[in-house]
Amino acid sequence: MGERNKKILLELLQKPGNNICADCSSDNPEWASSNIGVFICVNCSGIHRMLGTHVSRVKSCRLDQWADDAVQMMCESGNDAVNAILERYIPVYYKKPSPSDPQVYKEHFIHAKYDRKEFETMGGTAHYETGTKTGKLWKRGKEDKQFKPRKFVLNTEEGTLKYYIKDDAKEPKQTIPLASLSATLAPEKINHPNGLQFAFKTDNLTRQIYVYADEGKDTGDWYITLRASAFNILRKTYPGIDTDVIMDRLNSHQGKEGWMMKTGPKHTEAYRRRWFTLEKRKLLYFANPLDAYPKGEIYLGSGTDGFMVRDGLPAGQNEQGFGITITTPERDYLLCCEDQEEQRSWIGEIKNIMTKPLTSQDTADLQDYKLTYQHRRKSTIRNNLTNPTGWR
Ligand SMILES: [Zn+2]
CATH class of the missing domain: 1.10.220.150 (Arf GTPase activating protein)
Structure with missing residues (x-):
């Protein structure tokens, strides 16, 4: 039997x-x-x-x-x-x-x-969609790198996520605009099972914040609630927008991450080890994975606008492993991976982005990026007077 x-x-x-x-x-x-x-x-x-x-x-x-x-x-x-x-x-x-x-x-x-049988009946998930949430999250300090308890307050109506140093503080330490916020579960990155990563734009730079909640359920609740509010904000900002486009955007920040070597704009500078993260249409690079700000950002536009990625480096360049050349209208970025599998994987991910047409939000991001780039170019010229290797 x-x-x-x-x-x-x-x-x-x-x-x-x-x-x-x-x-x-x-x-x-x-x-x-x-x-x-x-x-x-x-x-x-x-x-x-x-x-x-x-x-x-x-x-x-x-x-x-x-x-x-x-x-x-x-x-x-x-x-x-x-x-x-x-x-x-x-x-x-x-x-x-x-x-x-x-x-x-x-x-x-x-x-x-x-x-909890949240998905069995209509309205079972309404608690993620109230547009507000307040609670304690442990936030990693930008300077001292220690995790400290902070009060986080979500207000979808206002379009903000704020955090406060103290429970009774009147002024927030930081106001994060929800329109540019990406929340990702990041347990491995911050070495805590309930780890979360918030990326958002401030002064046209991408800032990263690392937090965790005491309880796994609370981590999940924050993550889903932030996704729900991002979804509703995008739908409100771009009426008639295709749900697939919104979902693409909600999921696109969960991009590939890893170490690569990178040289500077003149291609004669020494290769430096950088941590790369794909974030929507941008490839960010950091000195260390948990840095609050990236060293720089590479905007990945559409192939029809002259953006390209290929394996290998231009002739005369000494390959430090497996090379990748990213061509943008401004300059070529030369990167190197440790092995061929990584090289193929990065090229695949970047190509995938470049073949996608730009959404209206992407176009707005591109304008911001151009402004930042021009600003950086000016400051690079300034820096070159004292720092001959320039900005990287
Ligand atoms: Zn399973």
Whole structure:
């Protein structure tokens, strides 16, 4: 009897829908929630256990004994049927986790889906869309690099996220414009499971802020609430804008990151190790990954406007590994990767951006960038008097 049930379960796992995890879509799940009727991966099965057996009863399809009625239940339900109910009202701004998403996000989603049943009925996610949120986040100091508690206040109506040094402070330490804010989950970067990264524009420069919440749920709540407010602001600012374009924008900041070597504008300067981050249509580079401000920004326009990326460096350049040349109307940027895989991956990501047409928001960003670039060029000339290597 046991062998027959196992055979049925393994056949069920081959069916479309059941062959990926019901929660994070990773391939070939081998676990299941026997009372809910979904097949899940080993990682998500660990999160299901945290829900408690009154919500989800976790079993291995291969290792555990299954009763006939439980197997019958799995036959009658399965991932597609259950998700059609429990994920029916996932809002557009909400991103279902992918296998590579941080654990804190998968936990947030699984609790929301099965325990709080936020996506089963219309309006179950309304609490992300109130447009306001106040709470404590630990923020990394720009100078002393220590994490300290700060009061953060979101006001979508006003279009701002502010933070205060003290709970009773009247004036905020900083006012972040929501229109340019990108929030990313960044546990690895700041070495905390609940890590979040906020990138935003201030004086035409991209500023980074690193924070974490005490609780994983709070981290997820901040992340989703900020996505919801960004979504609603974009929809209000650009009436009639395609939802795909908004989503592209919401997700585009979760771009590739990594070290590359870079030379200066004259191409004769020494190559320096820089941390690169793709942020919407910009490639930012930092001296260190957690710096508040980048050393510089490379705007990635459209191929039709003369932007190009190719492998290799111009003739006569000494390649420090695997070269990449980014051509912009202003200048060529010469970069080098440690291995060919990285080189291909960066070129692929950059090409992908350059083939996309510019949205109206992109065009506004480009104007800002040009202003900043002209300003920088002037200051470079000034700096050259005292600093012969120039700005980099
Ligand atoms: Zn999973």
